[in-house]
Amino acid sequence: MNNRSASKKVLASALAALTIAASNAALAARDHISIVGSSTVYPFTTVVAERFSRATQFKTPVVESTGTGGGMKLFCQGVGESTADITGASRRIKQSELEMCNGNGVDVVEVQIGYDGIVLANAKTAKPFELSRKDIFLALAKDVPNPDGSETLVPNPYKTWKDVNPTLPAAKIEVLGPPPTSGTRDAFAELAMEGGCKKFDWIAAKKKSDKSAYKAICHNVREDGFYVEAGENDNLIVNKLAANPNALGIFGFSFLDQNADKVQGSLIEGQEPTFESIADNSYPVSRPLFVYVKKAHVDVVPGIKQFLAEFTNDRAWGEEGYLADKGMIPLPTAERQKVANNVRKLNALTNLAAK
Amino acid sequence: MTDLTQSNLTQEQVRERIESRLASRHRKEKIFRGFGIASIAFGILAVVVLFTDIISKGSSAFVQTDIELNVTYDPAVLGIDSVDDESLAWANFDAVIRNALRERFPEVSGRRDKRELYSLVSNGAGFELRERLQQNPALLGKSETLWFNADDDVDTYVKSLSKSEEGFLGRTSEQKAEWIKSLLATGELEKRFNTTFFTNGDSREPEQAGIRAALMGSLFTLLVTLALSFPIGVAAAIYLEEFAPKNRWTDLIEVNINNLAAVPSIVFGLLGLAIFINFFELPRSAPLVGGLVLTLMTLPTIIISSRAALKSVPPSIREAAMGMGASRMQVVLHHVLPLAMPGMLTGAIIGMAQALGETAPLLMIGMVAFIVDVPHGITDPSTVLPVQIFLWADSPERAFVERTSAAIMVLLAVLITMNTCAVWLRKKLERRW
Numbered sequence: 001m002n003n004r005s006a007s008k009k010v011l012a013s014a015l016a017a018l019t020i021a022a023s024n025a026a027l028a029a030r031d032h033i034s035i036v037g038s039s040t041v042y043p044f045t046t047v048v049a050e051r052f053s054r055a056t057q058f059k060t061p062v063v064e065s066t067g068t069g070g071g072m073k074l075f076c077q078g079v080g081e082s083t084a085d086i087t088g089a090s091r092r093i094k095q096s097e098l099e100m101c102n103g104n105g106v107d108v109v110e111v112q113i114g115y116d117g118i119v120l121a122n123a124k125t126a127k128p129f130e131l132s133r134k135d136i137f138l139a140l141a142k143d144v145p146n147p148d149g150s151e152t153l154v155p156n157p158y159k160t161w162k163d164v165n166p167t168l169p170a171a172k173i174e175v176l177g178p179p180p181t182s183g184t185r186d187a188f189a190e191l192a193m194e195g196g197c198k199k200f201d202w203i204a205a206k207k208k209s210d211k212s213a214y215k216a217i218c219h220n221v222r223e224d225g226f227y228v229e230a231g232e233n234d235n236l237i238v239n240k241l242a243a244n245p246n247a248l249g250i251f252g253f254s255f256l257d258q259n260a261d262k263v264q265g266s267l268i269e270g271q272e273p274t275f276e277s278i279a280d281n282s283y284p285v286s287r288p289l290f291v292y293v294k295k296a297h298v299d300v301v302p303g304i305k306q307f308l309a310e311f312t313n314d315r316a317w318g319e320e321g322y323l324a325d326k327g328m329i330p331l332p333t334a335e336r337q338k339v340a341n342n343v344r345k346l347n348a349l350t351n352l353a354a355k
Numbered sequence: 356m357t358d359l360t361q362s363n364l365t366q367e368q369v370r371e372r373i374e375s376r377l378a379s380r381h382r383k384e385k386i387f388r389g390f391g392i393a394s395i396a397f398g399i400l401a402v403v404v405l406f407t408d409i410i411s412k413g414s415s416a417f418v419q420t421d422i423e424l425n426v427t428y429d430p431a432v433l434g435i436d437s438v439d440d441e442s443l444a445w446a447n448f449d450a451v452i453r454n455a456l457r458e459r460f461p462e463v464s465g466r467r468d469k470r471e472l473y474s475l476v477s478n479g480a481g482f483e484l485r486e487r488l489q490q491n492p493a494l495l496g497k498s499e500t501l502w503f504n505a506d507d508d509v510d511t512y513v514k515s516l517s518k519s520e521e522g523f524l525g526r527t528s529e530q531k532a533e534w535i536k537s538l539l540a541t542g543e544l545e546k547r548f549n550t551t552f553f554t555n556g557d558s559r560e561p562e563q564a565g566i567r568a569a570l571m572g573s574l575f576t577l578l579v580t581l582a583l584s585f586p587i588g589v590a591a592a593i594y595l596e597e598f599a600p601k602n603r604w605t606d607l608i609e610v611n612i613n614n615l616a617a618v619p620s621i622v623f624g625l626l627g628l629a630i631f632i633n634f635f636e637l638p639r640s641a642p643l644v645g646g647l648v649l650t651l652m653t654l655p656t657i658i659i660s661s662r663a664a665l666k667s668v669p670p671s672i673r674e675a676a677m678g679m680g681a682s683r684m685q686v687v688l689h690h691v692l693p694l695a696m697p698g699m700l701t702g703a704i705i706g707m708a709q710a711l712g713e714t715a716p717l718l719m720i721g722m723v724a725f726i727v728d729v730p731h732g733i734t735d736p737s738t739v740l741p742v743q744i745f746l747w748a749d750s751p752e753r754a755f756v757e758r759t760s761a762a763i764m765v766l767l768a769v770l771i772t773m774n775t776c777a778v779w780l781r782k783k784l785e786r787r788w
Contacts, residue, residue, distance in 0.1 A: 032736060034639065047559040062639075062640050062736045082633075233749055235751070254751045258753050259753070260525060261525055
């Protein structure tokens with residue numbers, strides 16, 4: 001009997017402790033920075049978060065990888081402790097997202113942190129590809145211009161790279177890439193495919209007359225098995241490429257950098273994807289990376305100012321900073337100064353045209 | 356048999372017929388058993404392949420390449436005169452490490468080469484020195500020989516050397532490889548047991564990354580889950596099984612509990628986001644909310660297994676107790692519950708094991724996150740073991756590949772321990788009639 005009542009007491013006190021802890025937590029102010037956003041920016045924000053907390057007395061920021069769009073939703077929810085302070089984005093904020101933010105009373109400070117290159121790579125055991133953006137568009141688009149030269153679209157008839165461009169090998173088109181939810185996919189469609197799509201004058205002309213049709217032609221990826229959605233995990237794509245020398249894969253530059261023994265980047269428009277070629281913009285498929293900061297939180301959540309100072313310090317985002325070691329391509333010096341100035345003044349982003 | 360006896364056959368004919376079919380019946384029996392053995396063999400093969408793959412990839416993560424350096428806490432290099440918190444925050448500990456490296460390789464000159472040289476040592480080394488000096492201020496001005504973690508590129512290279520003659524250079528330059536080889540030859544570079552892996556939280560530098568924060572997070576989350584789901588689950592099961600009248604309402608409840616057990620776990624995550632975080636405003640990324648969500652998920656499992664355990668207690672026990680004049684509550688608490696306990700505990704532990712391996716519901720409530728600080732309570736931001744595995748599997752750094760497998764080994768070890776406990780408890784407490 002004694003035993004039983006004792007265990008009852010333990011149980012009751014455990015439950016009481018839980019409720020007290022819960023109510024305390026709800027009342028206490030958040031003492032760590034909360035960061036959400038793109039999985040491409042995540043490797044960089046996390047490094048800065050870690051360095052920042054080791055160098056200062058602040059708690060380590062909590063970084064969630066939610067994807068660019070998901071991050072924007074969480075970020076723009078409103079102002080207050082339960083919402084994120086900073087979000088990372090592998091593309092610029094959209095007008096609609098900015099309006100949602102402003103509508104919820106969120107003032108946004110934009111910080112461009114650097115560039116990321118997207119590579120098309122294949123196994124080291126095979127010969128490297130030399131592609132143009134037009135080749136990429138023709139090989140991967142859902143509908144392509146009629147091969148007979150008329151200005152109509154036909155469902156993509158190409159089965160081998162040789163069909164696309166006679167100088168390419170006669171291997172079957174097989175490209176492993178991220179699913180549509182991925183920011184990498186968005187950027188790939190915009191930079192590589194649209195870049196090739198524009199080469200057809202009559203499609204380019206559509207951009208003015210019928211923008212949504214233009215976007216559909218240029219961005220829609222074929223779904224007949226030649227483009228394989230291989231999930232968001234870039235390591236998985238690298239391993240699949242190593243096992244299958246006929247396939248090409250699409251992923252971020254930092255994965256190429258780390259796995260140079262297994263895979264090699266394809267030349268695009270004659271440019272090899274290297275740190276230098278992405279930094280000087282000669283490699284065509286690179287995209288800017290951003291973080292967005294909630295202005296209203298800067299003086300409320302401890303450490304945001306110092307975190308931004310660490311981020312925009314040359315030892316972090318400079319040419320020889322630790323972010324470059326992690327595979328991020330830094331901004332040119334003048335640009336960095338401009339962004340850093342803007343961050344210090346915390347100028348809110350009002351419309352997208354002004355940059 | 357009936358058709359044989361019914362027809363007018365002689366005994367001889369019956370025997371003949373049976374004998375003629377005997378061979379085929381034996382053959383069928385053999386095939387049937389063969390299928391059973393084949394499926395078990397397939398299962399074992401799958402487990403063996405999984406384990407060899409994970410262990411062969413992950414075992415190297417339990418050692419880490421360390422580098423021996425002779426460091427001098429020179430006040431002039433550090434830029435401080437006394438050891439106090441403020442000056443320690445300012446002090447340039449990286450310079451101490453750099454000096455030590457330059458002393459070891461005095462021939463290196465030029466900015467680029469020096470940068471290369473400095474990258475032999477993990478960038479966490481400076482912080483280690485700071486902690487040492489903080490704990491022992493008397494060291495200022497003295498020198499000592501210490502082991503530091505080497506950078507992850509060095510670690511990857513050294514480990515690949517044991518697999519092949521050339522090794523995998525990767526991001527390591529030829530020149531750096533020369534330095535590494537000379538250090539290896541003198542024993543200043545050595546593979547040692549990786550304690551960091553068990554004492555640190557997550558890090559973006561593989562050599563500083565550890566499993567501790569995730570392990571503690573898992574522990575806190577499971578504690579909350581157990582503290583809530585076991586009492587609630589058992590109480591619900593006892594009421595439904597022993598007290599509730601059998602009518603349409605209890606049938607409805609039963610059907611719903613069974614349905615709930617089959618609901619995809621991400622749905623519970625969405626529920627947790629809507630209720631616990633958005634409505635009750637509990638903190639994001641906290642084991643408290645994780646535990647609450649996992650409670651919702653494991654409750655049906657525990658209720659169902661507890662009811663099965665209660666059902667298996669023979670009615671004679673209840674009747675005997677009633678006959679002695681016990682009230683219904685006394686019957687349940689004094690007689691039925693102790694007998695059903697082993698089954699209930701097994702169910703609870705299986706539910707806990709399920710909760711331990713769950714990531715999907717935690718995604719929505721912010722526990723899929725980069726957490727460096729080891730949590731100290733159920734409201735500190737934290738992550739859990741399977742999430743840590745997921746995050747490492749997604750990292751570009753090569754050295755995370757082995758750490759991913761090592762983390763899987765830790766998770767499997769925890770799971771096996773829990774399941775062994777379940778078996779042991781059942782064996783110990785079980786009573787047969």
